[in-house]
Amino acid sequence: METNNTTKKNEVRNIPLMDDTKYFTDRLEDQINYYESKAGKSKQKYMYYKRLEFALAASIPVVIGLSTMGVAEGTILFNLHSEVGGPHNIHFTLSMLLQVFAALAGVVLAFINKIIELDEYYKSWKESRLTHELLYHQKILYLTKSEPYHQDDAFRIFVKTIEGILNQEVQKWSVIKQEDNKMTKDAMSTVNDMFKKMSDKNSDIFTVSHTETKVEETKVEEKKETKPEEKKETKAEDKKLPEVKTAEVKTEQKTEDNTKKAEILSATDTEQQYLDALKNQTNQTEEHADDEESLG
Numbered sequence: 001m002e003t004n005n006t007t008k009k010n011e012v013r014n015i016p017l018m019d020d021t022k023y024f025t026d027r028l029e030d031q032i033n034y035y036e037s038k039a040g041k042s043k044q045k046y047m048y049y050k051r052l053e054f055a056l057a058a059s060i061p062v063v064i065g066l067s068t069m070g071v072a073e074g075t076i077l078f079n080l081h082s083e084v085g086g087p088h089n090i091h092f093t094l095s096m097l098l099q100v101f102a103a104l105a106g107v108v109l110a111f112i113n114k115i116i117e118l119d120e121y122y123k124s125w126k127e128s129r130l131t132h133e134l135l136y137h138q139k140i141l142y143l144t145k146s147e148p149y150h151q152d153d154a155f156r157i158f159v160k161t162i163e164g165i166l167n168q169e170v171q172k173w174s175v176i177k178q179e180d181n182k183m184t185k186d187a188m189s190t191v192n193d194m195f196k197k198m199s200d201k202n203s204d205i206f207t208v209s210h211t212e213t214k215v216e217e218t219k220v221e222e223k224k225e226t227k228p229e230e231k232k233e234t235k236a237e238d239k240k241l242p243e244v245k246t247a248e249v250k251t252e253q254k255t256e257d258n259t260k261k262a263e264i265l266s267a268t269d270t271e272q273q274y275l276d277a278l279k280n281q282t283n284q285t286e287e288h289a290d291d292e293e294s295l296g
Contacts, residue, residue, distance in 0.1 A: 046121035
């Protein structure tokens, strides 16, 4: 056991150890340059998009105000020939152009806002600049043998400090990845819930439609059953109609005959009365004549 422990203590590493010069050139300077360039690019993109966002946000109300002015509405830029609803010309005015510009500017403004929110240029700029300054600060302390790098094991402490700073960035990325995974899981769960609700609604709709179709089928069958009875009734009514019509015709004829007879009787009665009146008059004249003769 003692021999094994001594052999382990006396093991020699075959790979040559890294000194401070190699660590500076291969590790530290590379990371300092990386975070410096990353901070510069993030700052440049952030400032570019923010300036464009400010310009569009300030120009939209101005453009909308100009589009409502009478000069813009009366200024015709060009005419478009249209055959819809008959041949006619569409006047494309300056007001229409300004309205189109305002609408497109609103779309671009929303798009830029989402890009800034998604890529997080401001956060990347600040964090990269902070990491760069921390690494550069530790480098200056080591090169000047300032505390805590004034001891004999300064290089070991320096490496631990630098790797600790870089490890913090790795941990940030792991946290961001976990958050992204959580967001994707939440999104997938919400999507699954939506699909489940939609499937439930579709099943309910299917059952309702199925019951409705059954009800409609039963109604159609009932109508089919009632149609023969209705046909029989209509046939019986059709048969009764001629009989009723003939009876009505006969009664009409009888009433006409009775009226004619009544007219004839009334006419004969009047003639008879006229004759009787003539007879009475002639009798009276004769009596009068007889009286005159007797007096004479």
